[in-house]
Amino acid sequence: MDILVLGGDGYLGWPTALYLSRRGHRVGVVDNFARRGYDLEMGVDSLVPIVNLQQRVRRWHEISDLAIDVFVGDLTDASFVSETLASFKPEAVVHFAEQRSAPYSMIDRKHAVYTQVNNVAGTLNLLYAIAEQNRDIHLVKLGTMGEYGTPNIDIEEGYIEITHRGRTDVLPYPKQPGSFYHLSKVHDSANIMFACRIWGIRATDLNQGIVYGHQTEETVLHPDLATRFDYDGVFGTVLNRFCVQAVTGHPLTVYGAGGQTRGMLNILDTLACVELALHHPADPGEFRVFNQFTESFSVQEMAELVVAEYSGDAVIEHSQDPRVEKEDHYYRAAHTKLLDLGLNPHLLTSSVIQSMLAVTDKYKAAVDLAAIRPTVEWRSTASGLATSGSAGGSAGTSGGTEVDPLASVN
Amino acid sequence: MDILVLGGDGYLGWPTALYLSRRGHRVGVVDNFARRGYDLEMGVDSLVPIVNLQQRVRRWHEISDLAIDVFVGDLTDASFVSETLASFKPEAVVHFAEQRSAPYSMIDRKHAVYTQVNNVAGTLNLLYAIAEQNRDIHLVKLGTMGEYGTPNIDIEEGYIEITHRGRTDVLPYPKQPGSFYHLSKVHDSANIMFACRIWGIRATDLNQGIVYGHQTEETVLHPDLATRFDYDGVFGTVLNRFCVQAVTGHPLTVYGAGGQTRGMLNILDTLACVELALHHPADPGEFRVFNQFTESFSVQEMAELVVAEYSGDAVIEHSQDPRVEKEDHYYRAAHTKLLDLGLNPHLLTSSVIQSMLAVTDKYKAAVDLAAIRPTVEWRSTASGLATSGSAGGSAGTSGGTEVDPLASVN
Secondary structure: OEEEOOOOOOHHHHHHHHHHOOOEEEEEEOOHHHHHHHHHOOOOOOOOOOOOHHHHHHHHHHHOOOOOEEEEOOOOHHHHHHHHHHHOOEEEEEEEEOOHHHHHHEEEHHHHHHHHHHHHHHHHHHHHHHHHHOOOOOEEEEEEHHHHHOOOOEEEEEEEEEEEOOOEEEEEOOOOOOHHHHHHHHHHHHHHHHHHHHHEEEEEEEEEEEEEEEOOOHHHHHHHOOOOOOOOOOOOOOHHHHHHHHHOOOOEEEOOOOOOOOEEEEHHHHHHHHHHHOOOOOOOOOOEEEEOOOOOHHHHHHHHHHHHHHHOOEEEEEOOOOOOOOOOOOOOOOOOOOHHHHOOOOOOOOOHHHHHHHHHHOOOOOOOHHHHHHHHHHOOEEEEOOOOOOOOOOOOOOOOOOOOOOOOOE | OOOEEEOOOOOHHHHHHHHHHOOOOEEEEEEOOHHHHHHHHHHHOOOOOOOOOOOOOOHHHHHHHEEEEEOOOOOOOHHHHHHHHHHOOOOEEOOOOOOOOHHHHHHHHHHHHHHHHHHHHHHHHHHHHHHHHHOOEEEEEEHHHHHHOOOOOOOOOOEOOOEEEOEEEEEEOOOOOHHHHHHHHHHHHHHHHHHHHHHEEEEEEEEEEEEOOOOOOHHHOHHHHHOOOOEEEEEOHHHHHHHHHHHHHOEEEEEEEOEEEEEEEHHHHHHHHHHHHHOOOOOOOOEEEEEEEEEOOOOOOHHHHHHHHOOOOEEEEEEEOOOOOOOOOOOOOOOHHHHOOOOOOOOOOHHHHHHHHHHHHOOOOHHHHHHHOOOOOOOOOOOOOOOOOOOOOOOOOOOOOOOEEEEEEO
16 A cells, blocks of 8 residues: 555654555655654653654665655645645555644643644645545544543544434534643544545544553664654653653652543554554545544553552652643543454553663663653643743743643643 | 624624624724625625725714724734733623635635634634633634534534433533534634633633624614625625525525525624623633524525515526535524523514615615625535635636525525
8 A cells, every 4th residue: 555654753653654664555754853843842852862764764774675755844834735645646644743742732822823723734734635636545644532531421432322302313422622732633533524524535533542662563673763752741651751750760740649541552553553444444435433542541550550560669649730630530432443443452561561661771861850840731821831932922820830740641 | 891892893793893882881893804805805895885994983983972992903913912902901802803704714725724724823812812811801702503513413502411321421512514614613612612621711602693684773873884795605695695686686596405404693683692691701611602593494495585575576596505515404403591691582574684685775786796606616625716815726626616605604
């Protein structure tokens, strides 16, 4: 299959590109390097060193004899999107190319507007390019379980049958996203659903849980093929953070009682799910939603798992939640559609946590503890982060000097 | 009350500003004249002549001895929004300032992206300015009944109680908007709901039906106080179009069987509803949704009403629907909350249609029949309209050379 991976230089985009390339697909990656730019803006970096995209692709070719095409550009540039699709002529597009951090979107007005405009306009440009050039292209779009929020009823996969005043209909599942980032994903989903309806486009929305893990069969082949490992307060994910806190002898910080429950999945399952979606495309005009996670854990449970696996001493510390979210809530979400297609989950076993702790330990000298700290307070309108973009607009409502280990739960 | 009317130079914004001014409120209007710009772009104009905003405000002062402040600028300019709120210090903001035409948003990629970025980013800037300066400001935001689409169950006011697998929750009502414009309103609603939750802002979302009527107690006081009367294929509304077609001796064009049913309301009720919302503000943190319409009609019924009232001969003509929508569907939508607050509806009586026919007849020499014509075809990605903005991106999928009398149903 001819597959374009948008955001192919990122944490998941790069391993996805390698995985699909190794399985015999013709792969192109598209990236504007925004993710590396956020690192520069925040003054943080991936704990595991990563080389640049061109070096990655050269190394992959050297090792596998497989070529990956590189397209450098921005999805908000409609001409670039149109020209890239016209040049590569993909049969499928896997779309990771969005600003994907909730805390980043909540830094201040500028970052909120950037996140929504970037994600929504980029996806609109992509939808138009598909509609104009080839409506048969299968769009596989990464969404997030965070679109649903935490309703007091079971979460279904994209749609729900509602009986109301004696009548019944199947309607889009009501969404209660918890950040301007999550809202941007909800906006995308609604736009894509409409594009499928009016243009007959085929799309799969993968509402992904929080991904953990760092190594895939391909990334371990050479250090130059490694993907990112983020633990900072804005882009780091919760398990990574706990591992870093454990190996550096710091308490694992959990907000409130830590009852916030989220769907999780192994990076290996992200790759498998994307492949399953590609091999079983949506029908023309179909907007299909898969909930892409394998297990649910509360934040407290994740902290306890890391404490249990860590060979040294590790303790859990509770503090106030900078987000506006329920700390104790019902959570049960359907995730059978990918299993039905044949997904064979990699669960969060001892050995997975051990391997994450090993990666963290290997690079522990490079840990910047300041990067884990503070950051973004949902209730304020300006975080006080000293970033290039955080100027302006703050009128005495900023707060957010607390530690935020949940910041990256998306 | 100190009230800022955003989009105060528009069809509804201007009469709203006059109405509130006359009732003793201190009123400021904000506008970037985008609406007049769309006329220039499309080569069309209001059938009833309108003078510029400064002239309108001077005439109002001359007649009423009441002052209205004018702020010229764009909501996508965050500094302008922030400075305007800081200068006027409103207790309430009535927000009409969005691109509000479904067909305009469907012209091509550029117009779709413009509509969503303009509406979403403008509203985000406003939300941040309120959160930063005074979280007690009551935001009264104009939404549209079109956000809901046409589900096969009753439409409720913003929320719906769902019982699912033995559990119950009240969740945001599922939306199925029918254009990139309607989607922008859905995005806005989700963003505002979230802002209320995290910042304690108070907001009322008025999901308005299709407004008809042209004259209010204030606009009739002098020709310089008149508001717009649009009948063109992109911004005109359906009743206006039928009146123009009748008085110019052309068939009233209806798509398919004309069973598309929509909520409608008189312009006088728009003013009354906005005032009721202002006098009964939402609670801090509350995102309140009112369905703002008084009666439902199918397009066929509206055409028949005009035919019945018109003194001359008028006929109805059916043709293909350029939109992707159901031509025959269930439609029952709650609209009791505004009635509970005391709304006393002005219904679509013979005399209302007579007065619209009279306005149309008065200006019939100015009718540009070409403006009613063709326009925007939902299934294509480029309408072929000869506008300044419609260049680029079209790759042989354009169509849309048919008449579209429903185009302005929002």
